[in-house]
Amino acid sequence: MQSSFNVIDLKEYCIRRDIIQRxxxxxxxxxxxxxxxxxxxxxxxCRKCDEWEKTPLPPDLLxxxxxxxxxxxxxxxxxxxxxPNTQVEFTTTPGTAVVLLGHEGGLPVAYxxxxxxxxxxxxxxxxxxxxKSRLLIELGEILAPASAAILHRLxxxxxTSRTKSGTYTLGQLKEAVGEACVKVVVPxxxxxxxxxxxxxxxxxxxxx
Numbered sequence: 541m542q543s544s545f546n547v548i549d550l551k552e553y554c555i556r557r558d559i560i561q562r563x564x565x566x567x568x569x570x571x572x573x574x575x576x577x578x579x580x581x582x583x584x585x586c587r588k589c590d591e592w593e594k595t596p597l598p599p600d601l602l603x604x605x606x607x608x609x610x611x612x613x614x615x616x617x618x619x620x621x622x623x624p625n626t627q628v629e630f631t632t633t634p635g636t637a638v639v640l641l642g643h644e645g646g647l648p649v650a651y652x653x654x655x656x657x658x659x660x661x662x663x664x665x666x667x668x669x670x671x672k673s674r675l676l677i678e679l680g681e682i683l684a685p686a687s688a689a690i691l692h693r694l695x696x697x698x699x700t701s702r703t704k705s706g707t708y709t710l711g712q713l714k715e716a717v718g719e720a721c722v723k724v725v726v727p728x729x730x731x732x733x734x735x736x737x738x739x740x741x742x743x744x745x746x747x748x
Contacts, residue, residue, distance in 0.1 A: 550615055552633045556733070557622040562631065572611045575618040580611050628731040630672035634658045637734035638677060642687055644729040649687040650710060651734055652679035655723060663693045665725050673728050678721040685711025691725035 551566025559574050560566070569580040586604050591597070597605070628638055634656030639648045655676040660668040667676050674691075689708045714722045 548616075549633060549636075550612060550619075552636065553616070553619050557619050559619060559622070568608060568611050568615075571615045575615050578611075578614070580607065628654075628675070628728055628733060630675065630728060632675075637736075638731045639734050640677065640679065640724075640726060641730045641732065642684065644727075646730075647684075649682070649684040650679045651681040651683070652677045652721070654678075662691075662723065662725055665691045665693070667725055674725050675728055675731065676723060676725050677731070678723055679710065679714075680721050682710045682714060682722070685709060685714075689713045689722075689724050690727070690730075692723065 549566075550568075550571055551560070554560050554566070554571055554575065555562050560571070564570070567582075569582050572578050572580045583604075586600060589601070591601060596602075628636075632654060634654045636654050638652060638654060640650040640652060641647065642649045655678050658667065658676060660666075662676050667674050687710050689710050689712075692708070692713055708716070710722065710724075713724070
C-alpha cells in the first residue's frame with residue numbers, strides 16, 4: 541500500500557511537460573488556460589478583499605476558493621496525461637522530489653529531494669560546476685544502505701575537508717550523521733524524478 545506522498549508544484553509540473561517555459565507565469569489562471577483552454581476569473585476586488593478572515597466565509601469567497609481547488613485538480617489531471625521530461629536538470633526547482641540511482645540508468649538506492657537552497661559549494665565540494673552536472677540532495681529514505689556515498693561531509697569536518705569518494709556507504713553515512721536527512725552531492729545523471737503518488741497542496745497566498 542502506498543504510504544508516502546510527494547507535494548508537487550503545478551508550475552514545475554507544467555514546465556517538465558513543456559506546457560510553459562520556466563520564465564513564464566505560473567499563476568493558476570494561466571495554467572488553466574494553457575492546459576484546458578478554460579478561463580478562471582481572478583477579480584481583484586474579490587481576491588484582495590478584507591473578508592477572507594471572516595468565519596464563515598461569505599458565499600462569493602467560498603465559490604472563489606472552491607474554483608481555485610477545482611482548477612488545480614483539472615490542471616493536474618490534464619498534465620499527468622502528458623509524458624514528462626524525466627531528466628533532472630541543474631535548474632530543476634529546489635525541493636523537487638527525486639530518486640537517486642546506483643549508477644546512470646541503474647536501480648533506485650534512495651529517495652530524497654533537491655536541497656533548498658542549492659549552494660554553490662558544500663564545504664570544499666563544488667556543486668555549481670562549469671558543466672552544471674551536480675546537485676546537492678537530501679536523502680530521506682535509503683533503500684540500499686550498502687551503496688557507496690559519492691561526495692559528502694561528515695559532522696565535525698572543516699569547510700575545506702571532504703571524505704574520499706566511496707569511502708562510506710549511504711547506511712554508514714546516515715549512522716555517522718545521526719539525522720533524518722543525509723546530504724550528498726551527486727551527478728545529475730544519477731537522478732530521476734520521483735513519480736510516486738502525489739498530493740497537491742494549495743498555498744492560497746500563491747494561488748490567489
